[in-house]
Amino acid sequence: MEKYNVKQILALESYGETITVEGWVKTKRGSKNVAFIALNDGSTINNIQIVVDFEIIDASLLDDVHTGASLKITGELLKSEGKNQTVEIKASEVIIYGKANPDEFPIQPKRHTLEFLREHAHLRFRTNLFGAITRVRHAMIFAIHDFFNQKGFCNVHTPIITGSDAEGAGEMFRVTTLPLDIPPKTENGTIDFSEDFFGKETNLTVSGQLEAELAALALSKVYTFGPTFRAENSNTSRHLAEFWMVEPEVAFADINENMDLAEELLKYCVKYAMEKCSDDIDFLDSRFSNEQKGKPQNERSELGLKEQMNFVLENDFVRLSYTDAIEILRNSKPNKKKKFNYIIEGWGADLQSEHERYLVEKHFKKPVILIDYPKEIKSFYMKQNDDGKTVRAMDILFPGIGEIVGGSQREENYEKLKTRMGEMNIPQEEMWWYLETRKFGTVPHSGFGLGFERLLLFVTGMGNIRDVIPFPRTPKNAEF
C-alpha cells in the first residue's frame, strides 16, 4: 500500500484506492452518524478531510481525537461530497499515535495572538501561519543558493567563532571557557585570555564579510550564508541577536555591478516565492489583508502582499546619491513644516528611519538604493570616492522594512585602507591578514549583506522579525 503525504493526496485522482496518511488533527466536527477530521502533515497548508462513518469505526475512538492529536488513517480515496475540497478519505482504520489533551494543549482552533504563539514557539509550527512561514523560509534558502549557483558563485563557510573584534558591525558575544567566578588575571589585573581555549579573546561573528573578501580575491565570485550574532540591546521588530545573513563578495566588480546583483537577487527570491509557494503566499496575502483592515486608515498599506511583491518585480529600484536624497528631504513638506523629529539642515547628517521611510513610502513609492554616503558615517573598508568626502556605499531600502541590504565597493588600495583604519581606530596589527590581501594582487571588488529575515518579512508580510525565524534570540529571551 502506498503512503502519501497530504500534498500528494490532494492531487490524486485514483478514486477507490486504499491509502494511508499520517498527520495532526486541525479540527474535528461531529454529528450523530459521521465525523469529519481535517488532517495536516505540514507538506502543504491545505488539509485532507477524513470521513469517519460510525457504522465502520467505533464512535468512542474519536473521544480521544482533538485538535493537535496525531493519527494514522487508512481508508479509501473518494471524490468529496463536500464543497471545499475535491478529495477525501473514508477511514477504515484510525490509529491514534498521540493524544492532545484539550485542557492542556495551547493551540486551539481559533485565532491566537502572535505574542502568545511566540511564548509557545515549540508548538507554533502546528499553526497554519507558522507552517506557511516555515515553508516559505525553506524556499527562500533554496532560492538564494540556486541564484548564486546558477551565476557561478562559490559558497564559502566563514567562521562563526572569530578572533577579531574589529569588524565594527556591532557589539559582540564573548566566547570563552574561562571560569566566570575566578578568571585568571595578568599582572596588571586584567583577565588573562592567553589561558582561554583559543589563547586569545574570541567572539561570535558579526559578519562573514572580511573572510568572504579573502576568498573572493582568489575565487572571484563567492557568497556566505550563515548565522550572525549581535549583542546590541535592540528591542525592535526588525532586529535579532541571532540572525542569518547572505553576503556575496565579487572581485572585479564595482558599485554598479554590486547594485545590479543585489536587485537581481531580491527579485529572483520574490519571484521564486510567488511561483513555488503559491498556496502559502495566498494564505499570507489574505492574512495580511485582514491585518490591514484592523489598522487605522493612515497606517494601512496601500497595496496587498502579492501586489507589493509584483510591484517590486515590475519596477526598477530607484538609484539615488546621498547628496540628492538630502536635497529631496530638505525640500520635502515634512521637513519644511518641521514634522520630522530630526530636521534635515544640510549635508553630512545621518538619515533617520523617518527619512528613509519618507523617500521609499511617500516620495518614490518604490525600493530605493542610496549610494555615495559621507565617509564619516560609514565603515573603514568602503572605497573612497575622488571627492574625498564620500564612499561607495549602498543601502537598499524597502517599504515597511527599511534597510534590507547594506553594501559597498571595498577599498582595494593598501595605503588608503591603512590610513582610514588609523583614522577610525581600527587595530591594524590584529587585521594584518585583511591588509595583506591589498598587498598581494589586490583588485577592485564589491559585496553586500542581505538580512535574510528582513527578506522574509517582505515576502511573508509579517510585521515582526521574531515571527519569521523559528526560535528568535532577542534581549532577555533565549527560551527553546
Place this chain on the structure above:
RNA sequence: UCCUCUUUAGCUCAGUUGGUUAGAGCACCUGACUGUUAAUCAGGGUGUCCCAGGUUCAAGUCCUGGAAGAGGAGCCA
C-alpha cells in the same frame, strides 16, 4: 538603552466613582442534529486580577518600586 502603552479564566478581552459572590465569547464536557467546512443549537464552571510594598474601614481599580510583553527611537541587516 530611551519614550509610550499593556499585564484579569486555558485563549481573546470587558470590568463604571475604590464598595456585596469578578463577567462575556472561544476552547472543554453533556445532549440534539443524515455530510460538516473555525459546523450549528441547548445546558454545564473555570481565577496567584503579573510580583513586592503602601494608602484605606474596604484595592482588580489609587500610589511607589520591580518584572515581562508590544509599539516607536537609537544601533544596524
